[in-house]
Amino acid sequence: MxxxxxxxxxxxxxxxxxxxxxxxxxxxxxxxxxxxxxxxxxxxxxxxxxxxxxxxxxxxxxxxxxxxxxxxxxxxxxxxxxxxxxxxxxxxxxxxxxxxxxxxxxxxxxxxxxxxxxxxxxxxxxxxxxxxxxxxxxxxxxxxxxxxxxxxxxxxSLRLDYGEVNRRVQLLKDLLDRAEGADLRFTHPGGAANLHLDLRHRTGHASGGLIPDLGTAGNLPSGEAYIVPYEGERPQDPSRTAGLLPVQFGDEVVCYAIEGNVARCVLPGGPEAAREAALLAAEPAYGNLAELGLGVLAAFGVKPVGVVLLDEKLGLHIAFGRSEHFGGQVGPSAFSRPEAVVHIDRVYVPETQPRVQVDSVTLRLEDGTALPLMRAGDYAPGLF
Structure with missing residues (x-):
């Protein structure tokens, strides 16, 4: 209705x-x-x-x-x-x-x-x-x-209990603040893919549906914590983000090869892989890993509607492109022209990418602890 x-x-x-x-x-x-x-x-x-x-x-x-x-x-x-x-x-x-x-x-x-x-x-x-x-x-x-x-x-989704949404988001934000890295493991028809995200030198952000302070902006509907992976801007301290990231386009799963927090190339595949490879070649800033996002609204019964604004709030998402508005280094000047500027989220929930499964997400905390964050696509039991 x-x-x-x-x-x-x-x-x-x-x-x-x-x-x-x-x-x-x-x-x-x-x-x-x-x-x-x-x-x-x-x-x-x-x-x-x-x-x-x-x-x-x-x-x-x-x-x-x-x-x-x-x-x-x-x-x-x-x-x-x-x-x-x-x-x-x-x-x-x-x-x-x-x-x-x-x-x-x-x-x-x-x-x-x-x-x-x-x-x-x-x-x-x-x-x-x-x-x-x-x-x-x-x-x-x-x-x-x-x-x-x-x-x-x-x-x-605007009628949810945003007090509880905000509590969960703040908990995730606090964990991201303490993390130096995140290890992600995916399964897709081509096999397994592992990605390490370097979270050093960064702090997390909370978007829990409350925007009371001047100087702030955030999405509605809300319900995510997010962080920009380290992009290697410090002298003699390259980003350690590396691995493979699968993304489903239609029926095809495209695998990006990540090094230094940038998608350097796409593994050989079908027409979608060729299209993405051409985009990376034409616009290298598009390949910047701009965000690790952790949505919480799936637990409240919210279902995807095919629009990123809401869908990304359901669970894990990873964004490419512009990052400086989140505290990163890649802004509009890194792109070839204003119309090429993007910040595009890839959402990892079964309804949006049924051929890519999130096996695990593990945070590597600054004290050396390995904290299980997600298992089999859901947040680890007892996390909240």
């Missing part, structure tokens, strides 16, 4: 997630617009309509919230986690523009001015704005929830 949020639920969500205080400057709900290069889709159109409805409902609760809510539009940036454009547009009382070309240049508002007028942002976008909003939150007094690809199918 198609679900939507009521005005009461939206007010409760904003209050719980952001914990507003007196003096909030306002709330902006951001949406990106299709253009001639990236055409519209029914899901995108539905997301924009949902954003407009949310903005209208929250605007009608101004006295209860204590601040105004606006809908803000901007041209899509053609890729996930690419830098935002220079300007946005506040939606007035007229019809909602359906394409970037419909925006009036005379009405444009620089993004710094948008931030100056809104201390809370919710990005209901098609292309993820997580990376640029994390970077903006370091510079401007804002906090942001990013919801790329959100759909009505995900609404139930």
């Amino acid at each position: 198609v679900q939507d949020m009521t005005a009461e639920e939206l007010v409760a969500l904003v209050t719980r997630v952001f914990r507003p205080v007196p003096g909030e400057r306002g709330l902006a709900i951001l949406v990106d617009l299709p253009d001639a290069q990236v055409p519209d889709t029914p899901a995108w159109r539905e997301r924009r309509d949902m954003a407009a409805a949310w903005a209208a409902m929250l605007a009608g609760r101004r006295e209860e919230l204590g601040f105004d809510t606006h809908l803000a539009l901007y041209p899509n940036v053609h890729t996930n986690n690419g830098d935002l454009p220079a300007q946005a547009w506040l939606q007035g009382d007229g019809p909602l523009p359906q394409r970037a070309e419909d925006l009036d240049p005379a009405a444009a508002l620089p993004f710094p001015d948008l931030y100056a007028g809104h201390s809370i942002l919710i990005a209901l976008t098609t292309f993820s704005a997580t990376a640029p909003l994390k970077m903006a939150a370091r510079q401007f007094p804002i906090r942001a929830a990013t919801m790329p690809g959100f759909s009505r199918a995900m609404v139930p």
